Amino acid sequence: MALDEGAAWTEHVRAVLARAGLKRGGARERVIGLLATESCALSAVEIEDALRAEGRSPGRASIYRVLDLLVEHGLVERVEVGDGQARFERQHPSGEHHHHLVCERCGRLVAFDDPGLERAIARLSARLGMRVSGHDILLHGQCERCA
Amino acid sequence: MALDEGAAWTEHVRAVLARAGLKRGGARERVIGLLATESCALSAVEIEDALRAEGRSPGRASIYRVLDLLVEHGLVERVEVGDGQARFERQHPSGEHHHHLVCERCGRLVAFDDPGLERAIARLSARLGMRVSGHDILLHGQCERCA
DNA sequence: AGTCTAATGAGATTGAGTCTTATTATTATC
DNA sequence: GATAATAATAAGACTCAATCTCATTAGACT
Numbered sequence: 624m625a626l627d628e629g630a631a632w633t634e635h636v637r638a639v640l641a642r643a644g645l646k647r648g649g650a651r652e653r654v655i656g657l658l659a660t661e662s663c664a665l666s667a668v669e670i671e672d673a674l675r676a677e678g679r680s681p682g683r684a685s686i687y688r689v690l691d692l693l694v695e696h697g698l699v700e701r702v703e704v705g706d707g708q709a710r711f712e713r714q715h716p717s718g719e720h721h722h723h724l725v726c727e728r729c730g731r732l733v734a735f736d737d738p739g740l741e742r743a744i745a746r747l748s749a750r751l752g753m754r755v756s757g758h759d760i761l762l763h764g765q766c767e768r769c770a
Numbered sequence: 771m772a773l774d775e776g777a778a779w780t781e782h783v784r785a786v787l788a789r790a791g792l793k794r795g796g797a798r799e800r801v802i803g804l805l806a807t808e809s810c811a812l813s814a815v816e817i818e819d820a821l822r823a824e825g826r827s828p829g830r831a832s833i834y835r836v837l838d839l840l841v842e843h844g845l846v847e848r849v850e851v852g853d854g855q856a857r858f859e860r861q862h863p864s865g866e867h868h869h870h871l872v873c874e875r876c877g878r879l880v881a882f883d884d885p886g887l888e889r890a891i892a893r894l895s896a897r898l899g900m901r902v903s904g905h906d907i908l909l910h911g912q913c914e915r916c917a
Numbered sequence: 918a919g920t921c922t923a924a925t926g927a928g929a930t931t932g933a934g935t936c937t938t939a940t941t942a943t944t945a946t947c
Numbered sequence: 948g949a950t951a952a953t954a955a956t957a958a959g960a961c962t963c964a965a966t967c968t969c970a971t972t973a974g975a976c977t
Contacts, residue, residue: 646943648955668933682957687934689955703852705906707965708933724900735898743890744909751882753871755911759852762891764902793974795924815964829926834965836924854934855964 628713629659635716636698643696650681654689664702664710664723664732704732704761724762728769775860776806782863783845790843797828801836811849811857811870811879851879851908869906873913880913 636655640647653674658665665673667686674680681689690711693699697718702710704725710732714720721736740760748755783802787794800821805812812820814833821827828836837858840846844865849857851872857879861867868883887907895902 646954648942650956666933682959683933684935684937684958685956701852703850705848705850709852724898724902727903733900735894737890737894737897740887740890740894743884743887747882747884747887748909748911750884751871753880753911753913754917755871755909756874757910759906759908759910761906762895762902763904763906764895764900766900770901793923795973797925813964829928830964831927831966831968832925 628662632698632713632716633659636693639696639698640692645692650685651689651692653679653681654686655693658693658699658711658713662713663734664712666708666710668708670711702732703759706730722760722762724764724766726766726769727763728765731766731768733766775809779845779860779863780806783840786843786845787839792839797832798836798839800826800828801833802840805840805846805858805860809860810881811859813855813857815855817858849879850906853877869908871909871911871913873916874910875912875916878913878915 633655640651654670657670657673667683667690670686670690671680671683674686690699690701694701694711698714699711700714700720702712702723704710704723719736721734722740724733724735725731726733744755744758780802787798801817804817804820814830814837817833817837818827818830821833837846837848841848841858845861846858847861847867849859849870851857851870866883868881869887871880871882872878873880891902891905
């Protein structure tokens, strides 16, 4: 269930940040709370709007600061779709990650994962002889609804 | 040689645009001429600066217009590294493409291609059952110089 | 040459994201 | 529970790539 996942994630986030010796704060709690309920990628602007709709939006700077912090600690993944704004999405504590397809028609983001792709990248890293620490993969195409 | 490649590409670009029934223009010629000499990805701002250094920079709007046009016709590839500005790079007429690794230290872009990766994506597309028309792959790591 | 239309230039405008600085809240310590 | 040290926040000015507008210029065809 999304609710349980969100709750588990929230707990994990609190634990990681506490372990890092950080204090708590209202803006952070609100951003974390929102990300916990939404499993799809939100942009900073969407986060600001959503929180303002609740009548309690933190300053813009705080939102970006919180998001940067969460990304640094591997708690949130930054997803760039090429539309000029970054989006942010909860990341599983397990470290397992997924990628996205952007629908060329409706713009929807569809998540997927693929062990074969991960293997191909691992082999590629070895072949290149460069230290590869991460990868972003974005597919373009049509989602089930639009196809 | 880069020079020959650039010349061949320029010729190809002219042919494609002429076939599309487009007129020629100074701004376009200058942007194409610059991209022909540079094989690595240039941002619009870098293009503007480079052309201004020659004392003949087109207006900013023209540069973006030309780049959009070239991307639409598959003559130039848009590369997004996540630093908030798009970069543009000649694309081979053959259609074969490559991907990039961004060095986390020096920011350099290193190009590579990998048939295994392409195969993995083809298999993935089939498995997903969605129409996949393209993909962007970006690796993060350290280039040979920095490693 | 004349006409139609694409191409261009200059600058205003947008909008995501960053920076600055004063203020507030949290945690540890006494 | 008061205090001190410092992290967190708010508000808004600011940056800068990218877009938009619209008047002007210049290709290509007759």
